[in-house]
Amino acid sequence: MAEGLRERKKRQTRQHLSDVATGLFVERGFDAVTIAEIAQAADVSVNTVYNYFPAKEDLFLDRSRGIVDRLSRYVRGREERESAADAVLRELRIQVEGVSPTVGLMDGYARFMRVIEGADSLKARLWHIGQEAQLHLEVTLREEAGAEPGDRAPVLVAGQLSWVHSTLMAYIGGEMVAGRGTDEVSRDALVLLDDMEDLLGEKVLNYARRAAT
Amino acid sequence: MAEGLRERKKRQTRQHLSDVATGLFVERGFDAVTIAEIAQAADVSVNTVYNYFPAKEDLFLDRSRGIVDRLSRYVRGREERESAADAVLRELRIQVEGVSPTVGLMDGYARFMRVIEGADSLKARLWHIGQEAQLHLEVTLREEAGAEPGDRAPVLVAGQLSWVHSTLMAYIGGEMVAGRGTDEVSRDALVLLDDMEDLLGEKVLNYARRAAT
DNA sequence: TTAAAAATTGCAATGCCTCCAAAGTTTCAG
DNA sequence: CTGAAACTTTGGAGGCATTGCAATTTTTAA
Numbered sequence: 001m002a003e004g005l006r007e008r009k010k011r012q013t014r015q016h017l018s019d020v021a022t023g024l025f026v027e028r029g030f031d032a033v034t035i036a037e038i039a040q041a042a043d044v045s046v047n048t049v050y051n052y053f054p055a056k057e058d059l060f061l062d063r064s065r066g067i068v069d070r071l072s073r074y075v076r077g078r079e080e081r082e083s084a085a086d087a088v089l090r091e092l093r094i095q096v097e098g099v100s101p102t103v104g105l106m107d108g109y110a111r112f113m114r115v116i117e118g119a120d121s122l123k124a125r126l127w128h129i130g131q132e133a134q135l136h137l138e139v140t141l142r143e144e145a146g147a148e149p150g151d152r153a154p155v156l157v158a159g160q161l162s163w164v165h166s167t168l169m170a171y172i173g174g175e176m177v178a179g180r181g182t183d184e185v186s187r188d189a190l191v192l193l194d195d196m197e198d199l200l201g202e203k204v205l206n207y208a209r210r211a212a213t
Numbered sequence: 214m215a216e217g218l219r220e221r222k223k224r225q226t227r228q229h230l231s232d233v234a235t236g237l238f239v240e241r242g243f244d245a246v247t248i249a250e251i252a253q254a255a256d257v258s259v260n261t262v263y264n265y266f267p268a269k270e271d272l273f274l275d276r277s278r279g280i281v282d283r284l285s286r287y288v289r290g291r292e293e294r295e296s297a298a299d300a301v302l303r304e305l306r307i308q309v310e311g312v313s314p315t316v317g318l319m320d321g322y323a324r325f326m327r328v329i330e331g332a333d334s335l336k337a338r339l340w341h342i343g344q345e346a347q348l349h350l351e352v353t354l355r356e357e358a359g360a361e362p363g364d365r366a367p368v369l370v371a372g373q374l375s376w377v378h379s380t381l382m383a384y385i386g387g388e389m390v391a392g393r394g395t396d397e398v399s400r401d402a403l404v405l406l407d408d409m410e411d412l413l414g415e416k417v418l419n420y421a422r423r424a425a426t
Numbered sequence: 427t428t429a430a431a432a433a434t435t436g437c438a439a440t441g442c443c444t445c446c447a448a449a450g451t452t453t454c455a456g
Numbered sequence: 457c458t459g460a461a462a463c464t465t466t467g468g469a470g471g472c473a474t475t476g477c478a479a480t481t482t483t484t485a486a
Binding site for chain 2: 435
């Protein structure tokens, strides 16, 4: 399927806008940059910016939206004998151990996080994304566990696993902002994951365990 | 100590503004009411509104800020042999069983919650308050457990207890919005608390347990 | 009674965001 | 290749939250 000229240009424009905006935000802070400046720097009109991004926050968090189904994917892809929690913990450990950018373990993540820390509206948006992710996971768990409509376990387990994820991300973000190196933070984050696993209840750890074949 | 005329009038004006605003929000929704309308309805200038409330959201959530230290108080007031989690669960059960307005079990709470559900900015603000509460609890736990500076347990346990609280409040809010009666919701909320307790790990349930005298 | 302190107000301005209609660009059937 | 349909970009007007400032009014306290 050939991709038309129009589609390609749109994707480029979108990416360009996000890049230009992110650059300015990192340099001067979220609130100190106006949409008008971004439009000018990207050589388009203000209205065009709004054609691509519904709000200023989306210019910065465009990529972060990719994590809404991360936990769901981990759960769906769990292996034999693995529970939902096992899969989530295992996958997170893989990312952390691999010093993966997907969990914020990259140079430059500190600059990214500092922008967020400086703007409440960005924190709020990030929380909103987390909520979507939790809801997504809830649905997934309900399906994967074959839960009855009235069963509240999926909601609670989703809440627990979301907590693990957000706590991990908050920890990594905080340490990176504090100026520590990716390898160091990776090691400590693994300990944190151990601590959290140790804190979870049996019911959570065993939920939706997949049978052996 | 005599309270001057000025102080009394300020308190009255503040209350009046909050009341007028809340009435309008409940009637027409948060976004559909402008600050100018509120000012006019309260017979003051727009600037006066801002003299009392830093942002529009504060006009509605003024009272909700009282919960930032709720969990901390519960923990500090725990009884002999009670852990932090025990105290939180016990106190929450008391509130729920007593059909207390402090946990949203009151007629009219549905209208209140509907306003919130209709405005993302209010949800964001509520989340922000929850974050403050969690931080507050974290400090309290650190003190009460005599934890070392590097000890991560207080952060994790605070996260778990905050989760219990916010999940409970979300549940009650949701059921009240669905039009159910306070007594009914109270009963179900108690079951939810049982379910959550059942889901928590031993480490959480035993953290900061107070010794017998 | 009066001068200082504090509260209220009007006015101007900034910035996010929406709506609308005009103008330019790309697609595609004929 | 051509013209109409579909889509994108843009300028302009305007609404609304929020801020800053200076003038005015009210309250306090000496």
